[in-house]
Amino acid sequence: MSDTAGGPVLRIEQLKKSFLAPDGERTAVIDVPAFALAPAEQVALRGQSGSGKTTLLNLIAGILDADAGRIFVDGRDMAALPEGARDAWRARTIGYVFQTFNLLQGYTALENVMLGMMFGRGADAAHATALLERVGLSSRLHHRPRQLSVGQQQRVAVARALANHPRLVLADEPTGNLDPRHAAEALELIRTVCREQQAALLLVSHDPGVLARFERVEDLAVVNLAADVAPMPPLAAVGQA
Amino acid sequence: MNARPGLWLIVSRSLRQHALSTAVTACSVAMAAGLVMAVFAIKSQTYDAFTGGSNGFDAVLGARGSQLQLVLNTVFHLETSPGNIPWSMYQAIAQDDGVALAVPYAVGDNYQGFRIVGTTPDLFEKFPGEGGIRVESGGRFFTADAREAVVGSVVAQRTGLTTGATVNPYHGLIFDENKRHEDEYTVVGVLEATNSPLDRIVWIPIEGVYRMSGHVLRGTGRNFRPEAGQAIPEEHREVSAVMLKLKDPQAGIYLDQTINRQGTRATLAWPIGRSMADLFDKIGWVNRVLELVAYLVVLVAAGTILSSLYNTMNERRREFAILRSLGARKSTVFSAIVAEATAIAGLGALLGYVVYAGILGIAFLIVRAQTGVVLDVFKADPVLWMTPIAMIVVGALSGLVPAFKAYRTDVASNLVPAS
Numbered sequence: 001m002s003d004t005a006g007g008p009v010l011r012i013e014q015l016k017k018s019f020l021a022p023d024g025e026r027t028a029v030i031d032v033p034a035f036a037l038a039p040a041e042q043v044a045l046r047g048q049s050g051s052g053k054t055t056l057l058n059l060i061a062g063i064l065d066a067d068a069g070r071i072f073v074d075g076r077d078m079a080a081l082p083e084g085a086r087d088a089w090r091a092r093t094i095g096y097v098f099q100t101f102n103l104l105q106g107y108t109a110l111e112n113v114m115l116g117m118m119f120g121r122g123a124d125a126a127h128a129t130a131l132l133e134r135v136g137l138s139s140r141l142h143h144r145p146r147q148l149s150v151g152q153q154q155r156v157a158v159a160r161a162l163a164n165h166p167r168l169v170l171a172d173e174p175t176g177n178l179d180p181r182h183a184a185e186a187l188e189l190i191r192t193v194c195r196e197q198q199a200a201l202l203l204v205s206h207d208p209g210v211l212a213r214f215e216r217v218e219d220l221a222v223v224n225l226a227a228d229v230a231p232m233p234p235l236a237a238v239g240q241a
Numbered sequence: 242m243n244a245r246p247g248l249w250l251i252v253s254r255s256l257r258q259h260a261l262s263t264a265v266t267a268c269s270v271a272m273a274a275g276l277v278m279a280v281f282a283i284k285s286q287t288y289d290a291f292t293g294g295s296n297g298f299d300a301v302l303g304a305r306g307s308q309l310q311l312v313l314n315t316v317f318h319l320e321t322s323p324g325n326i327p328w329s330m331y332q333a334i335a336q337d338d339g340v341a342l343a344v345p346y347a348v349g350d351n352y353q354g355f356r357i358v359g360t361t362p363d364l365f366e367k368f369p370g371e372g373g374i375r376v377e378s379g380g381r382f383f384t385a386d387a388r389e390a391v392v393g394s395v396v397a398q399r400t401g402l403t404t405g406a407t408v409n410p411y412h413g414l415i416f417d418e419n420k421r422h423e424d425e426y427t428v429v430g431v432l433e434a435t436n437s438p439l440d441r442i443v444w445i446p447i448e449g450v451y452r453m454s455g456h457v458l459r460g461t462g463r464n465f466r467p468e469a470g471q472a473i474p475e476e477h478r479e480v481s482a483v484m485l486k487l488k489d490p491q492a493g494i495y496l497d498q499t500i501n502r503q504g505t506r507a508t509l510a511w512p513i514g515r516s517m518a519d520l521f522d523k524i525g526w527v528n529r530v531l532e533l534v535a536y537l538v539v540l541v542a543a544g545t546i547l548s549s550l551y552n553t554m555n556e557r558r559r560e561f562a563i564l565r566s567l568g569a570r571k572s573t574v575f576s577a578i579v580a581e582a583t584a585i586a587g588l589g590a591l592l593g594y595v596v597y598a599g600i601l602g603i604a605f606l607i608v609r610a611q612t613g614v615v616l617d618v619f620k621a622d623p624v625l626w627m628t629p630i631a632m633i634v635v636g637a638l639s640g641l642v643p644a645f646k647a648y649r650t651d652v653a654s655n656l657v658p659a660s
Contacts, residue, residue, distance in 0.1 A: 055653075063566060063652045084570050091568020102563045102656060106258035111250065118247030119568035160567075 007075065009167045009200045010037035010060065015069035016226075017052075017059055029055050031226035032069070035218075039167070042191060042201040044211050047220030051227040053204040056220070057170045060202070061094050062086040074167045091120035095161030095199065097190065099173035101153045103145040109156045110141045113163050120164030131159040135189060151182040158190050162197055169194050171203040175210055187213060247569065251577040252584055259553060263585055266549045270589020273542035274632045275596020277535040281624040282597070283604050283616065284528050288521050290614045291317070292514040296437055297369030298344075300493060300511035302326065302334055302500070303482040308510040309520055315346055315482040316513060317612055318356050318438045321414065322348055326507050327460055328478035334485065339492025342367050345480040347450040350410040350422065355396045357410050357443045359450030361385060369486045374439070380404045380430025385446050390426040393440035395613060397431040404428055408443065412455060423454045438613035451478060487511075539632070542589070543639045546582050550643040561647050562655035571648050578644035579637055586636020590629035597625075 017030035029052045037043055047053040058064040060071055062078040071078045074093045078086055103112050113128040132141055135155035137148075145153050154174065161169055171190060175183035187210055194201045203210070204220070211217050221227045256263045296316070303311040304324030313320040328345075335343035344367075347359035365382040368374040376382060376391065383389035392402050402408065406428045412420040426445055434440055451458060451473055458465040460477040467473045487493050493511045500509040510516050521528075561574050601618040608614050 058653045058656075061566065063656075084572070087565065087568050087570045090566075096566055098566075098656065100657060102559075102566070104254075104560060104563055106254040107250075111254070115247055115250060115564075116567045118250070119564075119570075119573070123247075164568075 008036040009039045011072040013070045016067045028226040037200050040198045044214035044217045045204040046211050051220040052224050062090045093167045095166035095169040097157050097161045097171040097174045099176040101157040108142045113160045116160045117163045135159050154186045169199045169201045252580045262549050266585050267589040269545040270542045271592030271596050273538040274590045274593025278597040278628045279600035280531045280535045282622050286616045292517040298484045299487040300485040308516045311510045312516040322481045325479035328475050331480050331483045341488045342486035344484040346482045347447050348481045352408050352443045354416040359447035375433045376430035388426045389429045391430045391444045393442045394434040395440040436615035441613040543635045546639040554646045558650050558655045561650040562652045565652040575644045575648040578647045579640040582640025583637040586633045590632040
């Protein structure tokens with residue numbers, strides 16, 4: 001059930017975040033005046049190291065507290081919610097795919113997916129199994145992460161991110177640990193499954209091969225005024241380099 | 242949101258993932274729970290067994306001296322006899338209006354370390370204890386004037402004596418093969434187990450004690466050795482003690498007054514249980530030390546749970562961060578750690594019954610071998626349910642510190658693998 005009623009699934013207003021540096025100085029790392037993502041839209045944020053991409057995703061997911069500003073996810077201001085309610089809203093509306101997959105090692109592929117559901121819309125073994133089958137892991141349901149290849153682990157992470165029928169999927173360098181062939185397959189899988197489930201996708205990457213597949217690509221150095229990096233050259237130029 | 246199944250999944254997987262640590266910690270809890278249950282149960286059961294193990298007799302009359310020694314010697318067949326009293330005293334008390342049954346005991350010999358007690362057939366025929374006393378099939382009780390013996394079940398089991406076998410008594414209460422009496426007694430019956438010190442006794446007619454080769458009767462103050470076939474004048478006879486069944490408690494008060502407070506020749510141990518209770522009171526500090534040790538072991542077990550969980554907190558920070566990123570609340574992570582500590586304590590408490598049974602089993606064998614008193618390993622005791630509950634509560638409390646650490650785990654900084 002959506003709370004956006006046709007509005008953007010993600011809307012950021014005057015978002016600011018700073019960290020205390022070891023020398024006692026407060027360093028601004030995020031300053032995003034405005035950003036929005038329409039339902040089912042797929043956007044790539046390209047950013048180099050230091051551009052604040054992981055921090056931005058963590059702020060959107062409610063894992064980090066913002067210093068100022070508002071982050072509306074599916075109509076709710078994440079920054080205004082108490083911590084417990086924010087955890088619950090995150091579980092129900094956001095799927096998160098990490099660069100390092102972040103699968104729980106003691107759990108099987110099926111349990112990893114179901115665990116995510118338990119904090120969201122409730123465990124549904126049939127749906128979890130269907131998702132794993134959808135990502136091509138029907139024969140690996142009861143394998144633990146260490147018994148899976150890197151590519152298979154990434155697929156479990158994708159299935160887990162989509163287990164709660166999220167309105168928004170955040171993907172932080174999801175292909176960063178994969179070789180080019182598996183990276184292309186993983187990216188296609190994420191995009192296809194998000195499209196099938198009508199989930200918006202916000203993916204951050206610095207990989208031109210990944211970025212080139214998106215219709216809308218934003219440069220974090222432009223979106224984030226606090227980014228400590230220069231804007232990246234246009235994609236075409238990168239491709240020609 | 243339904244996080245409870247998630248909680249169980251987190252706890253069960255963590256226990257499995259840290260199986261060795263879980264097993265070691267649960268064993269530590271089991272040792273503590275078993276020890277606490279055993280200490281309290283043994284204390285309670287030995288108290289009950291020794292203060293209530295009078296076999297239906299109410300009092301013991303013996304030589305002037307310690308009531309406790311008298312009870313230990315005649316009821317539990319431990320310790321030495323405080324001395325003898327004249328036969329006339331036995332006759333007098335047997336005819337007292339307040340006495341329902343008087344059974345004389347004469348001790349001083351053994352068979353392979355098991356005491357030989359001379360008594361009258363009244364012991365078997367009028368035994369006041371619950372269920373009476375019975376001889377195994379094929380046997381019978383001895384007759385008063387024959388060289389016959391009846392052996393307790395433990396004696397029969399240990400020595401192999403059966404009906405028809407013969408025994409030669411050995412002088413003294415401690416077995417010395419050089420002190421063998423020439424008199425030979427034929428075993429005419431083996432007593433059914435009474436689960437009491439009676440099982441460790443070889444019973445012979447009291448007349449046999451008087452006529453035993455090498456025995457000297459000093460009832461008159463002069464030595465007297467009866468010739469074969471010669472009647473023994475009563476003034477030469479002595480008894481070690483007289484077991485008494487009283488008609489009512491008033492008789493006990495009266496006899497206590499006349500024998501212990503006004504008399505000077507004998508001692509009446511009445512009621513029998515009080516003497517043993519006094520002993521337990523005197524050695525109560527031993528129990529308190531044991532209880533203290535048991536409580537300390539519980540504290541150590543609680544510390545083991547705390548440290549085993551706390552030590553895994555660093556390696557599990559990423560796991561908690563992942564769970565939080567999936568939508569688990571801080572309280573869910575906190576609850577998972579407390580539940581894990583509780584589960585370890587619960588598992589340990591269950592295993593504690595095995596430890597308890599083991600300790601009670603060993604105590605059962607030792608106490609039975611030394612005294613003939615049988616502890617009831619399966620006797621219901623509040624400590625058997627209170628201890629596991631207490632261990633589970635202690636376990637849950639032990640989980641609070643690591644749970645608080647997990648609660649405070651910073652999600653963002655722990656989502657990346659530690660390098």
